[in-house]
Structure formats: C-alpha cells, structure tokens
Amino acid sequence: MKHLLSIADLDAATATGLLDTASRLKDTLLGREVRKLPTLRGRTVVTLFYEDSTRTRVSFEIAGKWMSADTINVSAKGSSVSKGESLRDTSLTISAMGADCVIVRHPASGAAHRIAGWADKDAGTTGTHTSIVNAGDGTHEHPTQALLDAATLRERLGSVAGRRIGIVGDVLHSRVARSNVLLLSTLGAEVVLIAPPTLLPTGVAEWPCRVAHHLDAELPALDAVMMLRVQAERMHGGFFPSAREYSIAYGLNERRLALLPEGAPVLHPGPMVRGMEIAPAVADAPNAAVLAQVRNGVHVRMAVLYHLLAGAPE
C-alpha cells in the first residue's frame, strides 16, 4: 500500500489485513500504562487540514504519537495558503521537508489524489517517497472513517460479511457514505441506503448497494444502522421541506430503535445533531456505538500508518 486515497483501491484481503492489525494493536495496548509502541520512531507524519476538524485530526495525531512518530499539524488557516499558495506548492513543500506521510483533509473532492500524483512525480526525481492518506476530500471519500466503522461492526456483530447494514440520511453530500458503501460491500455486507430522493446522487443505482426511501420498512431487517449527519447548510438548500419533516421521516427515535433487532448497533460518524437525525435517548442507548467508533478510530489509523510506513506485517 503506497497511499490510502480511496476504499476503491482496497481489495477484501488488504482491508481485512488493516482491520486485523487494528484489532491486534488494540489488544496490545489494552490496559497498558504506557501506550506507546516504538514502531514508527524517527518517522514524520504531517496532518494537513484545509477544513475544520477536531476528531479526525486528533485521532490521527494520537495514532501517530502512540506509534512514536513525530506528528506535526498544519492547518490551512494561518499558513501560506492564506497568502494564495497553491495546493500543489503547499503539499510539495511539506513533502520536501521530509514528511514520510501527509494526512490531508480538503473541501475539494479528489484533492488527496492530486497531492499523491504530485508527490509521486516528485519522488520520481528526488527518490524520497511520501505516503498520502485521504482524511476526507469534499464529498468523495473518508476511507479511515469507513475502516473504523467496519472495525466497530466486526466487534459488535462478530463479522461484516453477510450482514445487512443500513446507511440513513444525506448520502448525496456524504464522503462517509461513499467510503462505507465501498468497504462494506467489499467485505461482503449488504448495504441499504435509506434517504429521500433529493439526498441521493444521480447514478446511485450503479453503486454496490440497494436504495430505499422508507426507514420504518427497512429497520426490522437490518443488522446495524448508520446515521449520517444532516449538515446545517443542507437544511436551507431545499433538499427537504423542513428539519421537522426530515426528523419525522428519517430521524432515529426510540420508537424506531425498537423496530431494529435487539441489540443491533447504531453508528454515527459524528458530530451528532441530537434531536435531528438521532434522538438523545438513542444516542445514549446501549446500542449506540458512537464512542466505540471513536476508540477504534485511533487503532485503525495506527494500522493505516503502520501498513503505509512500516509495510504490511507478514
């Protein structure tokens, strides 16, 4: 694995290998007083974030630190970006300083692909390789989120293959949904997208999943459900009549929770809008796996850094 840009680049064996490594790292660190492995000592990991983010950036930073990598955070705000520097120049500058891995979040779909392309071209002349990790690019993908979701589902359900997973909400604008559809289907799950037609992309029929519009009808047959955040700017974009109507049709409330099979995990990539797509009582119910997702996020990102910078374990 040279970069992690899209789940589409992972076959089932590679994805399973990453999840296995994450699980082993989790077991290794469990109960330890000093949560630090020497694996990536002397390696430099830079997070380059062009969007506000707390959980993803911190998660990557902790993952790097627990692996003993030197981690540096670059926020687009207050950097040369505000002086009009291009993405190409900024990313190549960071590579040239010796970053072994650049973790990038950017509002433009495909930004990580572009950076990887520039880095590879540069490596062709300088011989120094930089791995690029996509930490969310526009409305395209968020591969480590899908991996941590799959890790959580494996924990809760024992396996992903053969399970039916519902993804509910704003699929159109969701990079989490795109990565999850690809990963869960690659791992053998049946994915059902549940959303109003206005929040589904044209062309979704060609995705490896099924599409439905009525949440109540789907819930009883789901092994797990993943709620997507409804971003505030969408509420005024005419995608649905009102927050109230959305919540009534697609919000996961206590009544709906009861429609799910007993103990079926409820996932949410966060940040949650309580009372909108998820009722507070559901967010805090035993089914809710939200904090487990966050915990697994660190281990999954450790696994990604490990595979990229130290090579996949035999």
Add this chain to the structure above:
Amino acid sequence: MTDLLITNAKPYGEEAVDLLVRDGVVAEIGTGLTAEGVGTLDAGGHVLLPGLVDLHVHLREPGGEESETIETGSHAAALGGFTAVFAMPNTDPVADTAVVVEHVRRRGEEVGLVDVHPVGAVTTGLRGEKLAELGTMVSSAAQVRMFSDDGRCVNDPLIMRRALEYASALDVVIAQHAEDHRLTGGAQAHEGAIASRLGLAGWPATAEETVIARDVALAREAGAALHVCHVSSLHSIAVLRAAKAQGVRVSAEVTPHHLLLTDGRLTGYDPVNKVNPPLRTGADTQAMREALAEGVIDVVATDHAPHASQYKDTEWAAAKPGMLGLQTALSVVIHTMVEPGLLDWHGVAQVMSERPAEIGNLPDQGRPIAVGEPATFALVDPDAQWTVRGAALASRAANTPYEGMRLPGAVVATVLRGRITARDGKVVA
C-alpha cells in the same frame, strides 16, 4: 504575394488537380498547369479542403495573455487548418463595446494568419442583465456578426427574448451557452454514475436541454437566428431536431471533445478533463456523432480554451474549465467521423468550413474549391498519424486532454487568400 501554383491536390479527396491562384483567387483549375515566377505548393496528392472556420475560440486577449494571445492563438489556428475564427468575448475587459471588439479585430489583422472575428457580448459585462450595444458593435470596424455571453448563459428569459428580437433587425446571430445556472450551481462534472462515485457535484443534462427548448421557442417567435454552442447531451438532439422541423432558424455546434471524450476520464481527477459543458457519457458522444452526420448538429467548433498551468494544475474544484482544441480538431473529426464512415470529405468541408461560414455570415470563407473563388484552403494528409504533445502545440498554454494520444490526419498546409500561413507544421510568417 498572393499568386500561387498548387500542384497535385485532391479537392475533397477526389481527382488530383493543379490550381493556379492569382491575387488570392483561384484563376484556373486543371492538370499540368505551369506558371512563371509564381510560388508553388506541391500538395503531394493530399486532400484539399476549403479553409476551416471555427465559430468558437477563446483567444484570451485582452486580459488573459498568460494563457493565450491573439498571436499565439492565430498560430494554433493556422497550424490546425483554420482560416477564420470567432473569438469569444469573455476577456478582461469583456468585448462588450466597439472599442474592445475593434482591438481584437485589429490585432488579428496585424498577426495576419487567420481572420479573427470578434464575437460581441450579448449583455454588458456578461452579467445577463442589460443588452450590450449590439448595433454599435455591428457597425464598428470590427463588423461583429455574432453575439454571445459564452461561458455564461443568458439565463433571464426576458433578456434572451429581447436579445433575439433586437438581433433579428441587425441580421446577426445570438450564440447561446445553454446552461440553466440554477440547475448547475457548484457543478463540476456530468451528473451521472461517475460524478456520483467521485463526489463531484453534477451538471445535469437537463440544464442544457431546457434552455435550448426555451430558446428555440423564443427564436421562433422573434424570427431570429439562434446558434447553440457546444451541444453535449443526447437529450438536446431531439429538441433541436423538432425545432428544425418547425423551421426555426436554429443552428448548433459540437466540440471535438464531445465527439470523442467521456466522463470515464475523470477518475484520476486531472483537471485537464474539466470543461464546460462537461464530458458526458459514451451514449452522448455517439449521439453527437450521429447528429452531426445527420445535420441536426450543423458544425464542429472547438471551444478552444487555453488555461495557463496555474489554473489547471490544481485540485479539481479550483481548476478552470476548458481545453485546447484548434490543432487537434480536424484529427478528432477524422477519427470520430471520417474513419467510421459518418462523413466523407465533402461532409468535413461542410461541418468545419461551409456551414460555419454561413452561420457566421462570412461571404469569403467556406467557399467551393472552384475558379473565381478565394484561394482559402486546408491541405490535409489523411494517412498521417501523430502523437499529441501539449508542450509542442502553438498555444501559450498546454492544457490538451489528448496528451500522448495518437491521432490520424495532419494539416500539411493552410492557405489564406493565396497566402500560405502554415506549412508542414510550421507557421509561415
């Protein structure tokens, strides 16, 4: 020197003849012609076509000289077999006054390689709010014959109605960039399976189709001439066919890239493939080819749109839309239309020279290859093969989507009123 003896040329690919040019006009056509003290062009048995006419180019001057100038664009045009081009008005300042269009026309004449016809803006500043001074531009030294807000659609139906009505008395054509901007807010790619997978906001085909449907109705009522720029969606074809059947004065163009390239090229996010309207599906390119062969689409126009690398070597969303086209257009048409048997050389002459000249109201371009007609030609070696290299093209920018692609057909020479403007891949200054 506008006397020239052209030997062994095959007009429209037919029997080889010699042509004697006197004062820029074909004086004699025959075999074994000789003339004393006259420059000669050995056509080597290649195909002779009337000089190509491009209704849609962006020469970027004034204001965008880092991407193209009228000089470099004229070089690209001559090398591509073109003898007349229509320069779109989305420059800085916008070509919405007599001053700017006269400047463009004059710079074209100074360079002298190709007739540069400025297209005037329909509305002031391309803002779509208020008609520009069309009449003044028509009667200016630039003699504007086509108006367009290209790059932007004249979205307001009332402004479009007024533009068509006003233009009908001036005997000029309104060229519409058909895109309902309300349906394409933030659009980055053809709305479909590829864009949905790549997370690129979709440019729905309906945004083109609905504007064309509206505009043909407005043109019908105004009795005005409407030209539809860069048709890209197969759904637009039915609308155009119906309008033509009704006798509406509507013409349409397709770009070479919409004949050949599809949104399948977007997967690497290389913005060299970003263009507006966007690359669509294989079904669309196939429909474009058939519509061009049928005549529902009248002409090929390049939408030659140079962008300096800082506008292209970026993340997809930040990149400007557009691609080079002048030097690859004929090769793409040979590849997509001639090789599959959809057009013969008469057909190529029609869609790349005769019909564009007619739509653009140019009396001395797109003429038959005959005695008494202007000696304005493109000489084409149909058997040549070449590999496209952006850096080797004459434009200032190198944003060609055909980089590394092997294409058929080469322009051996271009002749403008008896004067050789390009020869064997070199501009003749």
